[in-house]
Amino acid sequence: MSPRAALARIRLNPHSRAVQRDLRDAADMHRTLMRLVPDHLGDSPRQAAGLLYRLDETDTTSTLLVQATTLDPARLPDGYGHSDVKDLTPMFNALKKGLAVRYRIVVNPAKTERLPLDQKGQRGKRIPLTGPEADQWWTRRATEAGLELRTLLPTPVAAAQPRAKGTPPMRHHLVRYDGTATVTDPDALTDAVLTGIGRAKSYGAGLLSLGPAGTV
Known part of the structure; x- marks a missing residue:
C-alpha cells in the first residue's frame, strides 16, 4: 500500500497582515500551518500529522510548500494566498x-x-x-x-x-x-x-x- 501524503503549494499574498506576521515569526507561521491538519492529534500533533514546510522565495514571490498526511487549505486565514494541492502517491x-x-x-x-x-x-x-x-x-x-x-x-x-x-x-x-x-x-x-x-x-x-x- 502506497504511503499517504499531500503537498500544498501556497503563493503568499504579500499584502496579507497574517502573512506579514508569519514571515516575521516562525512560531506564528507554525501555528497557522497547523490549522491545515485535523485537530486533536495528541501530544505531538505536528509529528502525528506529518507536517513539514519550506518557504521558497524569489525577488518577486514567496511560496510556501506544506506537506502532511491530509491538508485543508480552506482553513488558512482569509486572503492568505492562492493554494494548489496535489497527491504525492505518483x-x-x-x-x-x-x-x-x-x-x-x-x-x-x-x-x-x-x-x-x-x-x-x-x-x-x-x-x-x-x-x-x-x-x-x-x-x-x-x-x-x-x-x-x-x-x-x-x-x-x-x-x-x-x-x-x-x-x-x-x-x-x-x-x-x-x-x-x-x-x-x-x-x-x-x-x-x-x-x-x-x-x-x-x-x-x-x-x-x-x-x-x-x-x-
Missing part, C-alpha cells in the same frame, strides 16, 4: 533504485558539543555547522536517506525567528541545498520524504522535494 510510486532526480531541501546542520568526562551524562549544546562541515553533514544525511548526491549547491537561508514575550529571539541556522542525486534506497527515501530530515522541522526545515532530473 511520486512515491516512481521512486526506483538508480533513478536520477533533482532535489531541494532546507536543513539545520548542527552537531552536539562534546563535554569533558566530569560532565558525563549531561548534554552539550548544539553547534551550528557551516561551509564544508555543513556540506558533509548533508551528504551523510542524504546517504542515510537513500540518495547518492551528484551535485550540491548550498544557499544560506534567513530563517524566521520564533519569539516569546520577555525572551530574546532564538535563531535557527538554516541552509538550502539544491542539486542532483541518484536513488539508492527507495524505501529509505520514501520515509525521509514523509518524516523530514534533521531538526527545526517546526521552523521550515526538513522538507525534501524531489523531481525528475532536468526539472526544478
Whole structure:
C-alpha cells in the first residue's frame, strides 16, 4: 500500500497582515500551518500529522510548500494566498533504485558539543555547522536517506525567528541545498520524504522535494 501524503503549494499574498506576521515569526507561521491538519492529534500533533514546510522565495514571490498526511487549505486565514494541492502517491510510486532526480531541501546542520568526562551524562549544546562541515553533514544525511548526491549547491537561508514575550529571539541556522542525486534506497527515501530530515522541522526545515532530473 502506497504511503499517504499531500503537498500544498501556497503563493503568499504579500499584502496579507497574517502573512506579514508569519514571515516575521516562525512560531506564528507554525501555528497557522497547523490549522491545515485535523485537530486533536495528541501530544505531538505536528509529528502525528506529518507536517513539514519550506518557504521558497524569489525577488518577486514567496511560496510556501506544506506537506502532511491530509491538508485543508480552506482553513488558512482569509486572503492568505492562492493554494494548489496535489497527491504525492505518483511520486512515491516512481521512486526506483538508480533513478536520477533533482532535489531541494532546507536543513539545520548542527552537531552536539562534546563535554569533558566530569560532565558525563549531561548534554552539550548544539553547534551550528557551516561551509564544508555543513556540506558533509548533508551528504551523510542524504546517504542515510537513500540518495547518492551528484551535485550540491548550498544557499544560506534567513530563517524566521520564533519569539516569546520577555525572551530574546532564538535563531535557527538554516541552509538550502539544491542539486542532483541518484536513488539508492527507495524505501529509505520514501520515509525521509514523509518524516523530514534533521531538526527545526517546526521552523521550515526538513522538507525534501524531489523531481525528475532536468526539472526544478
